[in-house]
Amino acid sequence: MTATDFDFVVVGGGPSGATAAHDLSSEGWRVLLLDRQGRPKPCGGAIPPRLIKDFDIPDHLLVAKIKCARMISPTDKQVDMHIDNGYVGMVDRQDFDEFLRVRAAQSGAIRQQAIFDKVEHDAEGTLWVQYTPVSGKEHAAIEPSKPVKVSARMVIGADGARSEVARQQIPLSDRTKYVFAYHEIIQAPLEKQSHDGERCDVYYQGEVSPDFYGWVFPHGKTMSVGTGSADKGFSLRGATGHLRKAAGLADMPTLRREGAPIPLKPLPHWDNGRDVLVIGDAAGVVAPSSGEGIYYAMDCARTMAHAAHMALKTGDPKCLKKGRQRFMKQHGKVFWILGMMQYFWYQNDKRREKFVKICEDKDVQRLTFESYMNKELTRRDPMAHLRIFLKDTAHLLGLAKT
Numbered sequence: 001m002t003a004t005d006f007d008f009v010v011v012g013g014g015p016s017g018a019t020a021a022h023d024l025s026s027e028g029w030r031v032l033l034l035d036r037q038g039r040p041k042p043c044g045g046a047i048p049p050r051l052i053k054d055f056d057i058p059d060h061l062l063v064a065k066i067k068c069a070r071m072i073s074p075t076d077k078q079v080d081m082h083i084d085n086g087y088v089g090m091v092d093r094q095d096f097d098e099f100l101r102v103r104a105a106q107s108g109a110i111r112q113q114a115i116f117d118k119v120e121h122d123a124e125g126t127l128w129v130q131y132t133p134v135s136g137k138e139h140a141a142i143e144p145s146k147p148v149k150v151s152a153r154m155v156i157g158a159d160g161a162r163s164e165v166a167r168q169q170i171p172l173s174d175r176t177k178y179v180f181a182y183h184e185i186i187q188a189p190l191e192k193q194s195h196d197g198e199r200c201d202v203y204y205q206g207e208v209s210p211d212f213y214g215w216v217f218p219h220g221k222t223m224s225v226g227t228g229s230a231d232k233g234f235s236l237r238g239a240t241g242h243l244r245k246a247a248g249l250a251d252m253p254t255l256r257r258e259g260a261p262i263p264l265k266p267l268p269h270w271d272n273g274r275d276v277l278v279i280g281d282a283a284g285v286v287a288p289s290s291g292e293g294i295y296y297a298m299d300c301a302r303t304m305a306h307a308a309h310m311a312l313k314t315g316d317p318k319c320l321k322k323g324r325q326r327f328m329k330q331h332g333k334v335f336w337i338l339g340m341m342q343y344f345w346y347q348n349d350k351r352r353e354k355f356v357k358i359c360e361d362k363d364v365q366r367l368t369f370e371s372y373m374n375k376e377l378t379r380r381d382p383m384a385h386l387r388i389f390l391k392d393t394a395h396l397l398g399l400a401k402t
Helices: 015-026 049-054 093-106 164-169 236-246 294-314 318-345 349-358 362-374 382-396
Strands: 006-011 031-035 064-066 068-072 078-082 088-090 110-121 127-135 148-157 178-187 199-203 214-219 222-229 254-263 276-278
Touching (some): 006 015, 015 031, 015 093, 015 294, 049 088, 064 214, 088 214, 093 110, 148 164, 164 276, 214 236, 222 236
Parallel strands (some): 006 031, 031 110, 068 199
Antiparallel strands (some): 064 088, 068 078, 110 127, 127 148, 178 222, 178 254, 199 214, 214 222
């Protein structure tokens, strides 16, 4: 076997890439982690207890602990959904992602701040990765800024939505849908009595988003205020300004602005059948309806890192496809249900009004949070599911009052 520089090159150091790099280096593989850094993804930053437990997240990274979600309808009706006996953790992506990258390095991965250029095979079949080292938040090239090439046995693309690794190597990688997200990190109004640092506000209003939702998420001393939409003609910045006024936050100082596309449908293929695979946002594993991505990105990374480990250990690249099958078997039904919810309830303000009304139901609240917190569809209490189904149907048919 020809010697290579690395067993794995992981492109992208967000939650997914850093998790894969950590798991593989912990198994003794030679791992290079490429990440440009300096550009946090626009993200509400919510992580469920299942993630905190499965991935050993220390408490000091939680900048807030959410115990209530307030749903706000087009007519400004408010429904508070309280979390009993638990909380949802909130993290700042800058600190959270860096913690994961540092942990990957401590497990043996080599970090390199760089821009990924391309991946290719030579005439002998050797896999090569080309990247350009950069420095600082502005991504200034390191002198003499020449591209670097390293060989690898396998490449893992964790470079986000519209992944360049996927574009170059994964078939049908353009077969997905996106919501374009934008948010503003602002100073939290800690001195105001109306401010609740343990409550997330979710706005289901056409002025905030015609096909998704807007959010106001507390992050301790700061807040994330933003919205998303698949409508390219919709002004996300204008809608966020409207949302800040509606939430009484227009005068709070803006610390930074961020935007990026978020995939809402898993790619049909996550590997090239040989030696390149994608994970996390690059694989499209963001939950429809909610836009939740951190847990699914990290769980996808762990599942596919194990599949990649087995592929190299056994010499069988079919292990990569089995990894995708394993992940989709666990989460595919949830993605389908959430996708149907988004399709039915987010189409117009009339339906959004009914959706918020449904959220008043105690069965809906309990089963929603049980499933979200544990990342498993709740199968207990079949009568509760039946009641929800009947109420859902009544609202769809216009038989229930809003």
